[in-house]
Amino acid sequence: MRSSQLYxxxxxxxxxxxxxxxxxxxxxxxxxxxxxxxxxxxxxxVATGWETADGAPFRKHYLDFPGARYVESGGQNDGLTDLVExxxxxxxxxxxxxxxxxxxxxTHFEGNFAWAIADVEVKAVIKRDGSMLHKTGYETxxxxxxxxxxxxxxxxxxxxxxxx
Numbered sequence: 339m340r341s342s343q344l345y346x347x348x349x350x351x352x353x354x355x356x357x358x359x360x361x362x363x364x365x366x367x368x369x370x371x372x373x374x375x376x377x378x379x380x381x382x383x384v385a386t387g388w389e390t391a392d393g394a395p396f397r398k399h400y401l402d403f404p405g406a407r408y409v410e411s412g413g414q415n416d417g418l419t420d421l422v423e424x425x426x427x428x429x430x431x432x433x434x435x436x437x438x439x440x441x442x443x444x445t446h447f448e449g450n451f452a453w454a455i456a457d458v459e460v461k462a463v464i465k466r467d468g469s470m471l472h473k474t475g476y477e478t479x480x481x482x483x484x485x486x487x488x489x490x491x492x493x494x495x496x497x498x499x500x501x502x
Contacts, residue, residue, distance in 0.1 A: 370483030372447040377454050377481060377488060384490070385438045391430025393422035401482060401489035410495040433462040433471065440477065450483040460497060473497035 380399045387395035400406075402418040408425075415421035429436065440456040458477045463470060475497030481488045 370447070370450045370452070370488070372452075373488075374443075374445040377445050377452060377479070378443055380481075380488060380490065381440050381443060381454060381456065381479060385440055387426060388429065388438045389436045391427050391436075393426050396422050396426060399488075399490055401484060401491050403491070406491065408493045410493075411497055432465055434465050436460070436462040452481040452483070452488065454479045454481070458495060458497060472499065474500045 383395040383399055387393065396418060400418050400421075404417075406417050408415045408421045410425075415425050437460070439459045441459070443454055443456040445454045446452060456477050456479075458475055460471065460473045475495065477493060477495040479490055480492040482491045483489075
């Protein structure tokens with residue numbers, strides 16, 4: 339074997355070894371704290387943001403990234419700006435006395451990833467006709483630990499009018 343071939347093969351083997359060394363489980367590096375209270379604080383801030391039609395808690399606690407989607411009752415918002423400007427803020431014009439309650443929150447952690455599942459109840463008066471809105475269901479929040487903070491990366495809400 340010529341020395342140039344030996345150098346290339348050695349270089350290729352070293353490259354593979356370096357690549358494998360960098361492919362360790364990312365959750366083992368910089369593992370996030372399993373802090374249920376932190377996630378519940380974010381969820382409470384989000385509820386307040388909905389109730390007051392204020393996008394600030396969303397901009398603070400949601401990770402704004404290409405491909406982000408937030409799903410609610412069969413509809414979805416593409417990205418954080420779409421969620422805030424076309425859903426959160428306009429609800430202040432459409433609803434009066436919005437009351438959003440997240441209860442029975444369960445949190446789960448896997449390294450730098452976490453999720454929370456909550457019961458949700460929504461009550462409000464629809465301004466255009468004075469009718470009462472009342473829905474119950476469930477909400478799922480997905481979180482990623484980024485630069486020392488938990489950030490919401492996806493939500494999915496499913497609600498319906500409760501049966502009496």
